[in-house]
Amino acid sequence: MSGARERFVIAVDRCSPDLLRYFSRRGGPDAADLVSETVAIAWRQHRRLPPDSTEARMWLFGIARNVLRNAQRTEVRRLEVADRLRSAVELELRSLPPDTRDDVRIALEHLDPELSELVTLIHWDGFTLVEAAQLQGIPASTARGRYQRAKSVLRELLTASPC
Incomplete structure (x- = not known):
């Protein structure tokens, strides 16, 4: 040395x-x-x-x-x-209609975590489906299937009547 x-x-x-x-x-x-x-x-x-x-x-x-x-x-x-x-996120949330803010958040919480992440990457973070798939480390075809499943579950949760 x-x-x-x-x-x-x-x-x-x-x-x-x-x-x-x-x-x-x-x-x-x-x-x-x-x-x-x-x-x-x-x-x-x-x-x-x-x-x-x-x-x-x-x-x-x-x-x-x-x-x-x-x-x-x-x-x-x-x-x-x-x-x-x-601050930007709070401003974004305030811009949503009051009746959808909590409903959407609650519905997303009912999704499996990987489905919720996929939906938020696409709709809140502005990524394409292919980009979101890359971020999650999954094939685009898998992301497409998950995204369809997530939309179906969200549609059911958001259109269900509150009884």
């Missing part, structure tokens, strides 16, 4: 528990993933690892700090996107 690689392995072995604690205190449940990302980034730059063990530790923690900041920014963006999507 070359000198730079050997120093890198030693530095990572010494610092990994400290890095894990660092991320655990700040990053939550993804701490091990963040340590892994830190080590991967450090490895790509391992020739820049300072020879002194204290400086090497500081160097690794500098990388860890940047990894944490990137992860936090990513999480903020993810939450913003989720909020926008949630």
Whole structure:
């Protein structure tokens, strides 16, 4: 093993528990993933690892700090996107006639999960039958049969008189 690689392995072995604690205190449940990302980034730059063990530790923690900041920014963006999507879905649901909103949702809940998923992929998410089949990992012919069965069951559920 070359000198730079050997120093890198030693530095990572010494610092990994400290890095894990660092991320655990700040990053939550993804701490091990963040340590892994830190080590991967450090490895790509391992020739820049300072020879002194204290400086090497500081160097690794500098990388860890940047990894944490990137992860936090990513999480903020993810939450913003989720909020926008949630708002769009709520707006879409509000645009449905009041008498069909709950009826359709309840009817979909009575379908087998794979049938319900197929129907929602086509009607709510805008995929074609062939695209929905690909997403579900099934042949288009299977999707066609399931879709026909789902339409039949939904028709019965939605036209049944409430007695």
